[in-house]
Amino acid sequence: MAxxxxxxxxxxxxxxxxxxxxxxxxxxxxxxxxxxxxxxxxANYNYDPAAQALHINDLSVGFPASMMISADKLVAxxxxxxVQYGGRPQQA
Numbered sequence: 001m002a003x004x005x006x007x008x009x010x011x012x013x014x015x016x017x018x019x020x021x022x023x024x025x026x027x028x029x030x031x032x033x034x035x036x037x038x039x040x041x042x043a044n045y046n047y048d049p050a051a052q053a054l055h056i057n058d059l060s061v062g063f064p065a066s067m068m069i070s071a072d073k074l075v076a077x078x079x080x081x082x083v084q085y086g087g088r089p090q091q092a
Contacts, residue, residue, distance in 0.1 A: 003059040003071045006090040007082045010054045014085040015047050018054075021081050040065035041074070054087070 010018075019029045026039050033046040043059040056078070061071045069077075079089045 001060075001071070002057075003075050005056040005059065005075045005078055007054040007087045008052060008090055010047065010052050010082065010087040012049050014082065014087045015049070015054060017085045018078070018081055022078075052087075054082075 015032075022029060027036060027041055028038065029036060029045060032049065035044045036042060040062040041059070042062070044057045045055065046057075047054045059071055059075065061069060061074060082089060
């Protein structure tokens with residue numbers, strides 16, 4: 001089942017920190033919006049710097065990533081990262 005994750009209070013610095021952290025996990029966000037399909041993880045994302053909002057939709061985790069992490073755990077990790085850098089998770 002695909003997951004959604006929405007965040008507010010995401011300054012450009014917070015977004016860059018999240019991108020760097022995800023890149024260290026082998027996931028690359030290019031620009032402020034787009035889609036990702038790497039290592040079994042797929043999602044659509046849209047970052048609005050003016051509104052300081054990040055929306056990640058249709059997040060799913062398949063093989064080979066599913067051997068290491070579930071979609072729920074990936075969202076939980078992103079929640080932790082966003083909070084650590086000053087943003088706030090919102091109910092999707």
